[in-house]
Amino acid sequence: MLSRDEWLDLARKLDWDFSYVTERDVFPEVTSGSPWLRQEEWKDWDEPFRTTYAEYVANQSAKEASVRAVREAVGQAADFQKLHPHWLSALKLHAATLPLAEFAAVVGNLRAARFGRDSAWRTMSTFGALDEIRHAQIPLVLLHDMVRHDPQFDWTHKFYHSNNWVAIAARHLFDELLLASDPIEFAIATHFVFETGFTNLQFVGLSSVAHAVGDRMFETMLKSIQTDEARHSQIGDAVLAKIVAHDPARAQYLVDKWFWRTWHLFAVVTGFSMDYLTPLASRRTSFKEFMQEWVLDQFVRTMEEHGLSRPWYWDTFVESLDAYHHMVYASAYSYRATVWFDFALPGPEERVWLAEKYPSTWPMFEPVWRRLADRWRESGPGVEWHSHGATPVGFCDLCQLVLSGGTPEQNTAVTVTRGDKKLVFCSEPCRWIYEQEPSRYEAHDDVVKRILAGEAPANLLELLRKYFGLTSATWGKDVERGGYRWLGEE
Template identity: 40%
Template sequence: MPKLSRPDYYDLTRDMNWRLTYVSEKEAFPPELAGDDYGIPPAEWWKWDEPYKLTYREYMQNQAEKDTMSYSVKSAIARSHLFDQVDAGWKAAIAAHYGAIAIPEYQASFGEARMARFGRAAAWRNMATFGTLDETRHGQIQLFFPHELLGKNPQFDWAHKAFHTNEWGAIAARHLFDDMFTANHALGTAIQLTFTFETGFTNLQFLGMAADAMHVGDVEFGALISSIQTDEARHAQQGEPTLKILVRNGKKAEAQRLVDVMFWRSWRIFCLLTGLSMDYYTPLEHRSMSFKEFMEEWIIKQFMDQFRDLGMDTPWYWNTFIDELDWYHHGLHLGVWFWRPTVWWNPDAGVGPAERDWLEAKYPGWNDTWGKRWDVITENARKGEITKTLPQTLPIICNLCQIPIITPANPGRQQELDPYVTEYGGRRYLFCSEPCKWIFDQNPGRYAGHKTVVDRFLAGEIQPPTLEGALAYMGGPHLVGGRDADDFAWARDPVLAGTR
């Protein structure tokens, strides 16, 4: 047989659509799995066109090369002591990353597989098939790498364990990812996972993390994240052409709601993981920019460009989001550090004299707001009264994002400091923000009934009803983590002691 050149066969093989005659569109693409067709003619989906075109042969060759590179680097590093020399704060960052991301990467393959079967366009289904393979690989490699580090630190067992526990952070991540792709239809997954979450957040985050890892000296993690990011950049392209078809066919409002819901939900979990890592866990000498600067330069600018180019609007809560860049992750960091027995890594306080100067420079007013709280903690730590830096009970948790409710350190930044409330089905639900309440109110049947760790505690489902009982219920994160990453060296710093 004659061998065809790539241009001669590519479009035919990646776009094999056909008109259904034996079954209806709804039978082949049931709304529960494919998503509402919004009355868009089937032929409109034939115009779906991904910007990143790839054949199966090219895909396999590229992936083999990536795996060869990643595992070769790992093999070489395993014979050295580089990881032992990495900063304790950076170790906290990657331990948190593995526990929160490894299993969800595998779960994302379910969402990709759903698009590979129920995506309305053949080209979309073709791209999602590659995405299914991508996410399977990402789950496997991000379980293998931390498994090899178990001999150095038992926290890396939580890369696999976290999502099989009731630890509050794992519950928050599960709640988000189930909403985004595990229990989502194909259309929603394309808009909410590949456009909003991957294109808007994680693709650029992985670029930054890979660079930071190399600066810190964690070559192994840098190589791993780089190999994943290139996959993300490709299969994340499924969202934009899907969004274009919705907007072009008069369904902008429906597309806008999908984006608005998941942008806020993504921001919440992204802030928890990346905000803490960038501004507190990464060694000061290796910080290229603050978390706020990163968000402004990469995330916000990218979304603003995309919204404008696609004819979309910024989410209605945009001003709230911009305001939170100044304070929200600082509150999360203080809370995670204080409730550190509830997490599987050792949070790095990151508030030594030099770090505080940097935080004040990047976030003017930090010392007068968050710094005052850390002053009290520092004084107790310096006196050796460590029990005063530990919790005696549990915080209030948002019934939508499943993250403890945070309010600004300066009450003047927010009119209402009480939780936002909704009554539904005879139950009272508490929320950390107006957008979280709005998301719940948009579709209460999807979110009602779920209980936070605190809800379960108050309902008597956690026994004994003590902090120790709650920690055991969470899977015992304090048995491997939950200590200050630097063993309070920052509090004993003579410079700090002389200025407080």
């Protein structure tokens, strides 16, 4: 019997010459991606860590057993209820935004499993699709038990089926990333930028935060998922190398585009969790420090190894590390009823911590939080609406998130007229991305344009109930209902 190493290469490389159809018919450019290269050019495509199907099944089975064991030990509803309420909000944010995005990633991987240009790549994508099914199912099953105790956890499954503004933004990103991209764009955007560049932030950085707050179940889930990501993310590096060799301008464009889009997502999902929803006593490093350690250094090094440049907006990106997630969090706090999780009002000790971590920008945010604290003092606990906005907010025509680019001193939003349509972008990179492929984006209307077209109600309460899918039981509130002892002491 042949040993593993004697037969694996033969099993990985199963491409053949077509006799009665052309290669372009089998792998059309529209579904296989650009640049279109003959199979000859792809035949040395190589994944560094090779896996057989038997190994895959054995490894996944062991990981599932491990997750089940931890679930039985510390993953029951009673265990979740012991967690700090601020951290539960971080959990709700992640639980809603990630599982069904992982499910959409199944589709992206399956497209590559059919239309990827090398058989080894297609095999890896098949494993990737199986991985992503698992990543959708684990959080859905873990958090389903919580629904009976806290209806906000229902958004774990409901989120992507709603017209909530965050769901619109997330769909806009993930539909393009996972459902609309050809295998080459998918590999560079998802496997290289998203999984190699950013998910260490989530699976290593946030996992350590989960450990610090005592959330063993979330920590175990993240680590289990991370080992899958580490395997299938290697597709990205190998595809990028090939595209750099044949069309470096396209490679640079795809990396530049997806780094910015991915940054905005993580700034909200991970930035909120690390700097605001993790209890102060459990915080070790700031979101910016995690970004510097897990994204910037590694990403820049990898870009240089591929002979690519830093994205053209690099200075803007570095500046936004000090401001963007603070801008969005303060904005969302004051419109918290528009989402499905609760928000913490940073108290004096947290603001001192944030000022130490963000010395160049925090002085611009301090007055906003003092003002919001003053509004709570005026109203007293339980009166959410006195510190809540009622006027519609603007949304970026690319990322679909609130117009929170720049700093409180200088918001970077820019309006642009295209034909008979007036567009607004939160930042120059968002505008640039839109203008590279306007046909991809122009049919999509943001929430404001839906309101103006009569598709969505303008009244905030009606908007929450009828369009965003929220109820008074599920819409976001201050996590302490304004009952902070420090409000009477500061």
